[in-house]
Amino acid sequence: MIPFLGLQQQHEELLPELLARLTTVLRTATFVGGPELEAFEREFGGFCGSSHCAGVGSGTDALRFVFLALGVGPGDEVITVAQTFVATTEAITQAGGTIRLVDIDPSTHTLDPRQLEAAVTPRTVGVVPVHLYGRPADMDPILDVASRHALWVVEDAAQAHGARYKGRAVGTIGDAGCFSFYPAKNLGACGDAGAVVSADARLIERVRLLRDHGQEAKYVHRVEGYTGRLDAIQAAILRVKLQHLAAWNEMRRRAAAWYDEALEGIAGIEAPLEPDYAKSVFHLYAVQAEDRDGLRMALTAAGIGVGMHYPTPVHLQEAYGHLGHGVGAFPVAERIASRTLSLPMFPALTRAQVAEVVAAVRRFCGAEAAPVSD
Numbered sequence: 001m002i003p004f005l006g007l008q009q010q011h012e013e014l015l016p017e018l019l020a021r022l023t024t025v026l027r028t029a030t031f032v033g034g035p036e037l038e039a040f041e042r043e044f045g046g047f048c049g050s051s052h053c054a055g056v057g058s059g060t061d062a063l064r065f066v067f068l069a070l071g072v073g074p075g076d077e078v079i080t081v082a083q084t085f086v087a088t089t090e091a092i093t094q095a096g097g098t099i100r101l102v103d104i105d106p107s108t109h110t111l112d113p114r115q116l117e118a119a120v121t122p123r124t125v126g127v128v129p130v131h132l133y134g135r136p137a138d139m140d141p142i143l144d145v146a147s148r149h150a151l152w153v154v155e156d157a158a159q160a161h162g163a164r165y166k167g168r169a170v171g172t173i174g175d176a177g178c179f180s181f182y183p184a185k186n187l188g189a190c191g192d193a194g195a196v197v198s199a200d201a202r203l204i205e206r207v208r209l210l211r212d213h214g215q216e217a218k219y220v221h222r223v224e225g226y227t228g229r230l231d232a233i234q235a236a237i238l239r240v241k242l243q244h245l246a247a248w249n250e251m252r253r254r255a256a257a258w259y260d261e262a263l264e265g266i267a268g269i270e271a272p273l274e275p276d277y278a279k280s281v282f283h284l285y286a287v288q289a290e291d292r293d294g295l296r297m298a299l300t301a302a303g304i305g306v307g308m309h310y311p312t313p314v315h316l317q318e319a320y321g322h323l324g325h326g327v328g329a330f331p332v333a334e335r336i337a338s339r340t341l342s343l344p345m346f347p348a349l350t351r352a353q354v355a356e357v358v359a360a361v362r363r364f365c366g367a368e369a370a371p372v373s374d
């Protein structure tokens with residue numbers, strides 16, 4: 001048995017530290033706002049190299065509040081990719097904007113800068129590249145289009161804490177970066193949590209208002225807001241885990257290198273690319289498989305945890321039928337969705353476990369390739 005995530009083992013190792021911090025929070029009984037939240041905001045901002053950070057209730061809140069803070073409203077078009085987790089597009093709609101999808105690049109699976117310019121209309125206000133799987137999108141050409149059309153850029157860095165683009169931390173390259181601390185992410189809470197980082201202090205101030213009913217002081221409501229706070233219990237857990245994040249990301253990269261080496265030369269399998277410009281943090285190790293569903297079933301039967309990220313692109317979801325895109329609208333996203341398979345990936349994954357996963361992949365692909373007459 002090889003788990004997909006290995007979170008239980010991580011918590012077992014951190015248990016004394018986690019329990020000590022939780023005990024402190026329970027004793028002080030400050031659960032909303034307070035020193036744990038403020039310390040986490042400082043520390044996570046510092047990790048990203050960003051001067052300002054606001055903790056919020058989830059990654060979706062982070063995106064939604066940034067869009068609202070940037071003034072997105074009815075008729076405003078926001079461009080993002082057809083292949084992402086649905087939170088990216090939900091947040092655009094919930095902020096009152098209109099989703100405009102573009103296809104992904106076939107090798108990086110992130111926003112294809114060549115498709116971007118053609119998608120810009122007079123109503124476009126911003127663009128949201130997604131650093132999918134922990135692999136940075138190609139930001140320079142995206143920023144170039146954005147600056148020529150006076151668009152803001154918000155990075156969906158929910159899967160990419162600590163990833164770098166040409167040496168710069170993702171989340172700090174555009175106008176704001178949005179992070180999720182959903183339990184399975186590289187930095188995961190024990191429940192829902194998220195954060196926004198930005199160099200723009202006023203933008204972060206607006207996010208702080210929005211997350212807490214628009215209150216600038218108790219019962220002084222400057223705007224209508226939401227319940228979208230990061231609570232002290234989650235902040236305390238995140239502070240413990242944040243101290244390990246850089247090391248964990250390196251361990252993920254090490255496991256990815258083992259996979260890359262072991263998967264080489266297996267027909268029908270493509271290992272994920274790490275572009276020259278990027279330092280990926282391998283939130284997921286997603287291969288492309290010719291017979292994805294066959295391989296998925298074979299690995300599952302062998303006791304190996306796998307996932308698909310994501311099997312149906314946004315434009316083909318029932319929820320987005322109203323966008324009017326049929327099959328064929330975003331062919332790269334559709335092809336990737338039908339071939340992508342995520343193998344076990346977590347910091348403590350061992351070389352022996354990687355070898356076991358790859359042996360199972362090899363068995364399946366070898367059997368596939370054997371001529372029928374044999």
Ligand SMILES: *Cc1c(COP(=O)(O)O)cnc(C)c1O
Nearest residue numbers: 058059060085087088158180182
């Ligand atoms: C996880 C995720 C989100 C949303 O995060 P939640 O904390 O679950 O709201 C947004 N975008 C991407 C790409 C994600 O993977």
